[in-house]
Amino acid sequence: MKFGLRMPSLKRSIKARTIGKAKRAVKKAVIPGYGKKGMGWATNPKKAAYNKAYRKTSFSIWNLFK
Template identity: 75%
Template sequence: MQFGMRKPSIKKSISARTKGKAKRAVKKAVIPGYGKKGTGWIKDPKKAVYNKVYSKTTFSFWDLFK
């Protein structure tokens, strides 16, 4: 588990804003339960716990400017 600041990646950031955004929009239109709050706990509880802890123990480089 990581603590502190996440290492920024320009490549991943651009990918999430372009290709990733389009893929999520298509999935949301096709799959009825996709992107709904709380479905991660049902689908994969172990990963949901990990993600919850990870998001609380780390912060982004861009959070420093907020």
């Protein structure tokens, strides 16, 4: 698990804003409950627990400028 500063990736950032955004819109239209708060705990609790800890122990470089 990573602790501290996460290094930004320009390639991943652009991909998330374009391709990823389109994929999420399609899934949200087709799958009921997709993207709702707390659904990660229902589908994959182990991954949800890891992600919760990861978000609390690491931060992005962009958070330093806020």
